[in-house]
Amino acid sequence: MIMPKRISQSVETPVNTIIIGGGISGLVxxxxxxxxxxxxxxIESENKLGGLAQCYDDGTPKTYHHVLAxxxxxxxxxxxxxxxxxxxxxxxxxxxxxxxxxxxxxFDLLRFDLLPFWDRIKFGSLILxxxxxxxxxxxxxxxxxxxxxxxxxxxxILIEPLIRSYYGSCDDISAEYLASxxxxxxxxxxxxxxxxxxxxxxxxxxxxxxxxxxxxILNDPVRSxxxxxxxxxxxxxxHMYQTRVVISTVPTPILKDLYNxxxxxxxxxxxxxxxxxxxxxxxxxYYWLVNLDRxxxxxxxxxxxxxxPTFKGGLVYAIAYCDPKxxxxxxxxxxxxxxxxxxxxxxxxxxxxxxxxxxxxSEYANPIWNVGFEFPPVIIEKGxxxxxxxxxxxxxxxxxxxxRTAHEALLEVLQNExxxxxxxxxxxxx
Numbered sequence: 001m002i003m004p005k006r007i008s009q010s011v012e013t014p015v016n017t018i019i020i021g022g023g024i025s026g027l028v029x030x031x032x033x034x035x036x037x038x039x040x041x042x043i044e045s046e047n048k049l050g051g052l053a054q055c056y057d058d059g060t061p062k063t064y065h066h067v068l069a070x071x072x073x074x075x076x077x078x079x080x081x082x083x084x085x086x087x088x089x090x091x092x093x094x095x096x097x098x099x100x101x102x103x104x105x106x107f108d109l110l111r112f113d114l115l116p117f118w119d120r121i122k123f124g125s126l127i128l129x130x131x132x133x134x135x136x137x138x139x140x141x142x143x144x145x146x147x148x149x150x151x152x153x154x155x156x157i158l159i160e161p162l163i164r165s166y167y168g169s170c171d172d173i174s175a176e177y178l179a180s181x182x183x184x185x186x187x188x189x190x191x192x193x194x195x196x197x198x199x200x201x202x203x204x205x206x207x208x209x210x211x212x213x214x215x216x217i218l219n220d221p222v223r224s225x226x227x228x229x230x231x232x233x234x235x236x237x238x239h240m241y242q243t244r245v246v247i248s249t250v251p252t253p254i255l256k257d258l259y260n261x262x263x264x265x266x267x268x269x270x271x272x273x274x275x276x277x278x279x280x281x282x283x284x285x286y287y288w289l290v291n292l293d294r295x296x297x298x299x300x301x302x303x304x305x306x307x308x309p310t311f312k313g314g315l316v317y318a319i320a321y322c323d324p325k326x327x328x329x330x331x332x333x334x335x336x337x338x339x340x341x342x343x344x345x346x347x348x349x350x351x352x353x354x355x356x357x358x359x360x361x362s363e364y365a366n367p368i369w370n371v372g373f374e375f376p377p378v379i380i381e382k383g384x385x386x387x388x389x390x391x392x393x394x395x396x397x398x399x400x401x402x403x404r405t406a407h408e409a410l411l412e413v414l415q416n417e418x419x420x421x422x423x424x425x426x427x428x429x430x
Contacts, residue, residue, distance in 0.1 A: 017413070018043065018234050018241055020222050020258075021249035023051020024399050025387045027205040028077065028406035029247050034212035036414065038245075042209065043236060045221035050202045051249075052362060052389075053399055056276075059199040062360040063274040064302045064317045065399060067194030070184050073407065074400035078196060081204045085194040086309050090287035095296075095347060096161075100289065119153050126150050130179045137175035138394075141371050145175035161292040165299035166321050167270060167368060177369045180394035193287070195307045198399075225259040225384075232383055245416075247409050249388035249402075251364035252376065259384070265376045267390050270321040272365035273328055275337050276358045277344070279314030282306060283351040297328070297343055316351065318344060321366055333359040369393050378412045385409045 017033055019026045022044030030040045048054050054062050067074060067085050078085060093102040094112075102108045109124050110117075126149055137145060142163050146155040155170075163170040163178065209216060220236045225246065227233070234241040248255045252267045277283075287306040291298055297320060304315040318340050322328040328336065337357045344351045367389055375393055380386050387409040392401035 016243060017041070017245040017247065018232070018243045019247045019249065020225075020234070020255075021051060021388065022046075022049040022216065022218070023249055023388065023402065024053050024201075024205075025389075025402040025406040025409075026051070026247070026249040027202065027209065028403050029249065029387060029409055030214055030216075031205050031208045031212075032406070032410050033413065034209055034214045039213070040209065041215040041217065041241065043217050043220060043222055043234070045219070047219050049206060049216070049218070050198070052365065052397075053198050053202065054360075055199040055202070056358060059197070060276070060304075060315065061198045062276070062358070063272070063319070064304065065196070065198050066307055067196050068184060068398075068400070069192065069194070071398065071400035073403040074398070077403055078201070081201065081208075083196060083201055083204060085196050087192040087194050088287075088307055088309065090193050090306055091285055092288040093286055093290070094158075094292050095289050095301075096157075096292040098346075100286065102286075114157050115153055119151050122150050123154050123158070126154075127182050130182045135179075137179050139372055140175045141171055142173045142175050142178050143170040145178075146170075158292070161294060162290065162299075165291070165296075166366060168323075172370050174369045174371050174373050174394075176373075176394045181396060184396055193307060195309065201399075222258055225255075227259075227381070227383070230383065244383050245385070245413060246383060247385045247387060247413065248380075249406075251367075251388065252386075252390045253364060255380075255386075261381070263381050265374070265390070267376065268368040268370075269364040270366040270368060271324055271329055271361065271363045273320050273322065273336070274360045275318045275340055276360070277314075277316045277318065277337075277341065277351075277354040278356045279316065279352065279354055281350065282314040283316050283344070283348040289347075291347075297340055301344065301347065313355075314350075316344065316348075324363060329361070364389075366397060367393065378408050383416075385412055 017038045017040045019030050019040060019042045022042050026042055027049065030042045034040050053065060056062060091102060092104060093100055101112055106124060109120050112120055142159060146159050160170050163173055167173050220238055222234055222236050224235045230244055232243050232246045251269055252265050253269065256264045256266050282303055282305045284303045287303055289301045298318045299321060300319045302317040304317060305311040320328050337359060341354060373393055376386055376390055378385055387405040388402060389397050391405040395401035
């Protein structure tokens with residue numbers, strides 16, 4: 001049995017803020033509230049901090065991360081923490097029918113011969129109009145939007161395979177998701193992407209929290225959350241806490257299990273499986289290759305060594321989204337890695353037997369943004385605040401999106417500053 005690990009410089013002081021979840025949004029919330037004088041405790045169920053930005057023991061992220069030039073919340077945080085960004089020209093593209101199509105420049109679109117010429121023009125025009133437009137598309141599906149604004153061929157060849165890989169279908173996915181993605185990514189993917197040391201970001205936030213007498217608890221999942229009068233009671237596997245402020249950064253299905261009230265929204269999620277293959281040399285000149293083949297077991301392949309300037313050898317992230325009842329989720333790690341390696345060796349001629357592999361799974365990875373998606377509020381109930389991936393819409397699910405939700409939760413907490421001044425909020429002990 002793994003006992004909870006408590007990382008703290010002060011464990012006996014009163015607790016006036018509990019943060020559930022030690023991912024990027026939880027750590028940013030904790031660090032900023034500690035700077036405002038709050039006595040913060042972060043409770044993380046796993047034995048490592050980071051959430052979806054978690055790293056392996058050697059510091060390699062468990063799934064891909066890059067910095068977009070448009071990601072202001074992340075850029076500001078990295079600057080404030082004095083963490084450098086290495087900007088790199090990278091190659092991105094699509095893989096379909098055994099062929100790779102670069103997609104970095106407008107000219108690349110004109111050479112995308114799977115589409116008739118005028119459909120290529122239509123597609124480029126739609127991306128430009130979307131990138132500079134402000135129309136909200138939350139009340140129309142991806143399918144209806146593309147069929148209306150572009151063409152059936154663009155939908156069938158490009159859009160439907162892509163969205164299906166992420167969500168299973170385009171029929172009820174909000175067009176605002178795709179439009180927001182084009183607005184955010186189009187300005188960066190045609191230029192440069194940034195590499196940042198994710199482990200260093202996590203460590204820097206951790207150090208700052210501890211230096212301001214915050215507390216970080218690992219290996220101690222929250223089991224229930226209850227409220228009486230103006231007090232919240234948090235029961236973990238080994239402790240009970242009383243506080244007036246709770247910031248939940250975990251996906252809402254998990255929060256719903258902890259506090260099963262109507263005020264907690266239940267946002268549906270897709271699960272993710274990401275297999276990291278470590279190679280003797282890079283497998284491809286592409287950093288990011290999106291698979292449009294219907295028989296592809298993975299949606300994206302990312303060659304990390306093409307982004308990280310210090311990485312030696314090759315490292316491919318292979319990613320698929322699924323439901324927990326699907327074959328991918330149920331298949332043992334070793335079997336799945338073997339199947340995916342066989343597929344990747346056909347996609348990349350330089351993909352040879354991997355030196356090693358690691359499998360990362362997250363049940364609640366990708367929020368499903370249906371048509372008319374209702375954006376959840378920051379304040380769920382008095383004293384209970386929400387941050388994290390459940391609130392990133394319509395931004396991308398990224399470190400920057402999570403940081404933005406942390407800032408929004410922080411502002412609401414500070415506007416209710418009296419909640420932070422309860423002298424009776426204490427750690428009730430073992």
